[in-house]
Amino acid sequence: MESYKGKVAPDWCPGCGNFAQLRAISAALAELNIEPENAVITSGIGCSSNMPEFINAYGYHGLHGRLVPVAAGIKWANPDLTVIGYGGDGDGYFEGTQHLYHFAKRNVDITYMVSDNQVFGLTTGQASPTTPIGRKTKNTPDGNIEPPFNPLQYVLTAGASFVARGFSGDIKTLTEITKEAIKHKGFSFIDVLSPCPTYNKFNGYDFYRKTFYRLENNNKEDFYEAYKHASEWGDQPHSIPTGIFYEVNKTRYEDADEVLSKGSLKKTAPYKLTEDDLTEFY
Amino acid sequence: MDDVIVRIGGAAGDGVQSAGLILTKTFSRNGLYVSTYNYYQSLIRGGQGWYQIRTSEEVVKNQGSGLDVLIALNEDALNRHTDENINEGGASPLSGIAIFDGVMITNYNKNSNVKYCPVPLRDIALKYDKNPLLKNTVALGATIASLGVGFNAFANVIREVFGKKGKIAELNVNAAKEGYDYFMDNYSVYKKVKTIKRKMYASTGGDAVGFGGINAGMQMYFAYPMTPASSVMQFFSTHAKKYNIFVKVTEDEISAINAAIGANYAGVRTMTGSSGGGFALMTEGVGLSAMTEVPLVVYEAQRPGPSTGLPTKTEQGDLNQVIGAGQGDFPRIVLAPGNITDAFNLTKEAFNLAYKYQLPVFIMSDLYLAEHVETLLNIDLDYIMDNGLMAKDNEENYKRYEFTDSGISKRAVPGQKGLMHNEDSDEHDEYGNVVSDQVTDPKIRMLSVEKRMRKIEDYIKNMPPTRTYKIEEADYLVVQWGSTRGAVEEVIDKLRGEDIKIGAVEIDHIFPLNPDIKNYLKNKKRIIVVENNYSGQLNKLLKSEFLINTDFIGKYDGEAFYPDELKNSIEGKINEKYEKIKIRGE
Numbered sequence: 001m002e003s004y005k006g007k008v009a010p011d012w013c014p015g016c017g018n019f020a021q022l023r024a025i026s027a028a029l030a031e032l033n034i035e036p037e038n039a040v041i042t043s044g045i046g047c048s049s050n051m052p053e054f055i056n057a058y059g060y061h062g063l064h065g066r067l068v069p070v071a072a073g074i075k076w077a078n079p080d081l082t083v084i085g086y087g088g089d090g091d092g093y094f095e096g097t098q099h100l101y102h103f104a105k106r107n108v109d110i111t112y113m114v115s116d117n118q119v120f121g122l123t124t125g126q127a128s129p130t131t132p133i134g135r136k137t138k139n140t141p142d143g144n145i146e147p148p149f150n151p152l153q154y155v156l157t158a159g160a161s162f163v164a165r166g167f168s169g170d171i172k173t174l175t176e177i178t179k180e181a182i183k184h185k186g187f188s189f190i191d192v193l194s195p196c197p198t199y200n201k202f203n204g205y206d207f208y209r210k211t212f213y214r215l216e217n218n219n220k221e222d223f224y225e226a227y228k229h230a231s232e233w234g235d236q237p238h239s240i241p242t243g244i245f246y247e248v249n250k251t252r253y254e255d256a257d258e259v260l261s262k263g264s265l266k267k268t269a270p271y272k273l274t275e276d277d278l279t280e281f282y
Numbered sequence: 283m284d285d286v287i288v289r290i291g292g293a294a295g296d297g298v299q300s301a302g303l304i305l306t307k308t309f310s311r312n313g314l315y316v317s318t319y320n321y322y323q324s325l326i327r328g329g330q331g332w333y334q335i336r337t338s339e340e341v342v343k344n345q346g347s348g349l350d351v352l353i354a355l356n357e358d359a360l361n362r363h364t365d366e367n368i369n370e371g372g373a374s375p376l377s378g379i380a381i382f383d384g385v386m387i388t389n390y391n392k393n394s395n396v397k398y399c400p401v402p403l404r405d406i407a408l409k410y411d412k413n414p415l416l417k418n419t420v421a422l423g424a425t426i427a428s429l430g431v432g433f434n435a436f437a438n439v440i441r442e443v444f445g446k447k448g449k450i451a452e453l454n455v456n457a458a459k460e461g462y463d464y465f466m467d468n469y470s471v472y473k474k475v476k477t478i479k480r481k482m483y484a485s486t487g488g489d490a491v492g493f494g495g496i497n498a499g500m501q502m503y504f505a506y507p508m509t510p511a512s513s514v515m516q517f518f519s520t521h522a523k524k525y526n527i528f529v530k531v532t533e534d535e536i537s538a539i540n541a542a543i544g545a546n547y548a549g550v551r552t553m554t555g556s557s558g559g560g561f562a563l564m565t566e567g568v569g570l571s572a573m574t575e576v577p578l579v580v581y582e583a584q585r586p587g588p589s590t591g592l593p594t595k596t597e598q599g600d601l602n603q604v605i606g607a608g609q610g611d612f613p614r615i616v617l618a619p620g621n622i623t624d625a626f627n628l629t630k631e632a633f634n635l636a637y638k639y640q641l642p643v644f645i646m647s648d649l650y651l652a653e654h655v656e657t658l659l660n661i662d663l664d665y666i667m668d669n670g671l672m673a674k675d676n677e678e679n680y681k682r683y684e685f686t687d688s689g690i691s692k693r694a695v696p697g698q699k700g701l702m703h704n705e706d707s708d709e710h711d712e713y714g715n716v717v718s719d720q721v722t723d724p725k726i727r728m729l730s731v732e733k734r735m736r737k738i739e740d741y742i743k744n745m746p747p748t749r750t751y752k753i754e755e756a757d758y759l760v761v762q763w764g765s766t767r768g769a770v771e772e773v774i775d776k777l778r779g780e781d782i783k784i785g786a787v788e789i790d791h792i793f794p795l796n797p798d799i800k801n802y803l804k805n806k807k808r809i810i811v812v813e814n815n816y817s818g819q820l821n822k823l824l825k826s827e828f829l830i831n832t833d834f835i836g837k838y839d840g841e842a843f844y845p846d847e848l849k850n851s852i853e854g855k856i857n858e859k860y861e862k863i864k865i866r867g868e
Contacts, residue, residue, distance in 0.1 A: 073544025
């Protein structure tokens with residue numbers, strides 16, 4: 001795990017849920033014996049998206065909401081790489097929704113982890129797509145009136161083949177989930193309950209420690225069971241499930257595509273055009 | 283031999299374009315130069331469209347003014363193209379023969395410049411098949427006869443086009459032969475076209491960009507459909523298997539450009555493309571490529587805007603958009619092929635430039651360039667893929683964004699050992715680490731900006747000299763960019779023939795402008811900038827760069843320039859009273 005430690009120290013606030021995710025990703029890569037040069041972390045924009053600097057791997061810190069297409073482009077170019085997308089809920093569930101939906105549907109073989117803290121942190125505390133109704137934030141002084149986005153149901157509906165939720169206060173399980181997600185052949189999605197001690201005083205470690213539970217003995221191949229679990233949410237003990245909700249074998253885009261299925265384009269020399277090919281012309 | 287211009291007019295769904303392409307192929311396969319023009323609307327059935335083919339033993343550089351043979355597939359087409367006051371964006375009315383179905387079309391406007399040659403197209407076609415499009419083949423047979431071309435030359439092309447369907451091919455050949463014979467029996471050859479035994483290749487601009495990409499080692503193409511950029515996507519889709527190209531239509535253009543950046547970052551040459559509207563969505567990605575210094579080639583095919591504009595028409599209205607796309611101050615290279623051969627060559631150049639300088643490079647096309655067919659003048663398939671400076675595995679103290687004299691630093695791609703680093707859309711230092719998160723370092727910010735900008739200075743020093751045309755002792759100078767080149771050259775030929783000393787500067791490396799252009803602007807009676815737009819976007823760029831006075835000729839009706847109309851406009855400018863032209867430094 002040490003080998004994954006980046007040269008730059010994380011600049012997150014003390015108590016930020018992102019630290020746990022950094023540890024889980026580093027530990028998962030290390031335990032799976034993936035060499036740092038074969039791992040790529042792509043991220044969007046937001047507090048969480050600064051992660052690539054803090055990890056010793058190839059990092060690509062791109063645009064707000066766009067980390068998934070970048071990750072897919074990398075994976076399609078070089079399937080030998082382990083590609084992990086990492087960003088926040090503002091990033092992935094607002095601007096990134098169409099990419100999330102379509103790349104999940106395509107079942108591209110990448111892992112996408114979202115640090116879901118229900119708030120825009122880096123822009124100092126506006127309501128995000130997962131902010132609960134009634135929550136007062138900087139831009140909802142009278143309380144948020146927009147229903148929250150349900151990422152797990154959305155991604156399930158899209159057709160993702162691996163759907164999970166972790167909690168930053170349960171690093172052990174989060175690491176296990178991340179390992180399974182990386183190993184999974186297809187689009188793996190992990191929403192992480194991630195406390196923001198600065199801008200979300202409501203859903204912190206205490207709240208989730210009280211309310212979260214680990215899914216056990218759930219039928220991971222049952223879409224409707226997964227969908228039902230994804231609708232669970234509340235402020236009572238045992239009301240917010242974590243763990244792997246759904247995991248099925250499904251054809252990856254790369255396996256179905258005639259060109260990509262022939263092998264890594266990175267390792268394949270480009271086609272050499274000859275005079276004969278010009279007969280395609282008029 | 284003079285050139286011959288044939289036009290096929292009909293409704294959408296009548297097979298106008300297919301017929302045009304068969305005729306184009308017939309000329310091309312028989313050693314003739316071609317240049318075509320596709321006039322159509324954004325609909326699948328109905329309306330009125332046409333396809334024009336100009337052919338000659340000599341190079342033809344544009345669709346041409348004049349019209350020798352009209353194939354009218356309906357009454358409206360016959361009346362439209364024989365009308366002296368034709369309103370088709372500069373296209374000439376017919377002064378030649380009209381081939382049409384004399385049984386179906388009986389009530390039409392007669393024009394004394396036209397020799398009417400009715401042929402019972404439908405009746406002949408019905409003898410062979412019920413397919414209504416077969417009458418087009420009959421008409422083509424008659425047309426071939428009117429040009430004095432041997433039937434076999436045409437039959438071979440029909441077999442090539444319908445080759446996979448042997449029976450259908452023979453059916454078409456027989457129907458065409460009857461059209462051919464009917465014409466020979468009833469009329470005489472109108473204008474003799476001499477075929478030549480030599481190998482010619484003609485292509486659309488879209489296909490030329492596609493072939494250029496493959497020749498440049500491109501392996502992936504990401505895009506979202508939008509006319510007129512889609513022809514490139516279609517080319518790659520059609521040939522994906524043969525050339526091992528991965529083509530993906532993504533959920534939007536934003537995804538396309540970001541996926542293309544990811545793929546280039548990972549070390550596989552990848553292109554994205556769109557028309558102006560779709561490219562507008564890609565804007566943020568342009569800056570991402572520039573900031574992270576990931577090579578990127580973007581194909582931008584213009585159509586008239588703003589907004590949805592005219593989806594099936596042409597214009598050069600996106601120059602400002604392409605040179606201005608993306609927030610911030612950063613380097614980019616914009617290429618603008620002037621003809622189809624150039625579209626092939628500049629696509630190849632675009633990839634090596636993008637990889638050498640690690641920045642976004644644009645290939646600007648337009649609907650006219652993308653969709654018309656033109657003979658390729660010379661094709662050199664030799665190509666050395668130059669991926670620029672690359673770091674070696676385990677290089678010590680590797681700095682992805684090292685501040686070098688040229689501004690170019692060594693790239694490393696994922697999978698390379700010991701070169702792990704961060705590439706960041708935030709401003710960063712030589713290692714790729716963000717400079718603004720904890721303590722912003724103003725000095726590093728300046729050095730990083732300067733480093734990126736030095737790359738473009740290096741490019742300017744190494745750019746090829748600006749193209750010129752008949753510039754010797756020119757009193758008058760035309761400056762053009764992109765697809766207007768063919769029309770401009772023809773006008774210059776004609777005016778030179780009238781002893782007017784005029785030449786052209788042809789800008790195909792349009793941004794940044796080559797400083798050598800200044801040398802051609804001196805001591806001119808007039809500098810006339812020609813563009814397919816209203817406001818003169820290159821004109822303004824030239825003025826700001828070289829502080830010159832210019833005249834401007836713009837066309838913005840959705841059609842390309844025709845040589846005769848352009849000649850009139852240029853003569854108009856030459857004959858106007860002029861003010862002295864000033865050049866910076868004088």
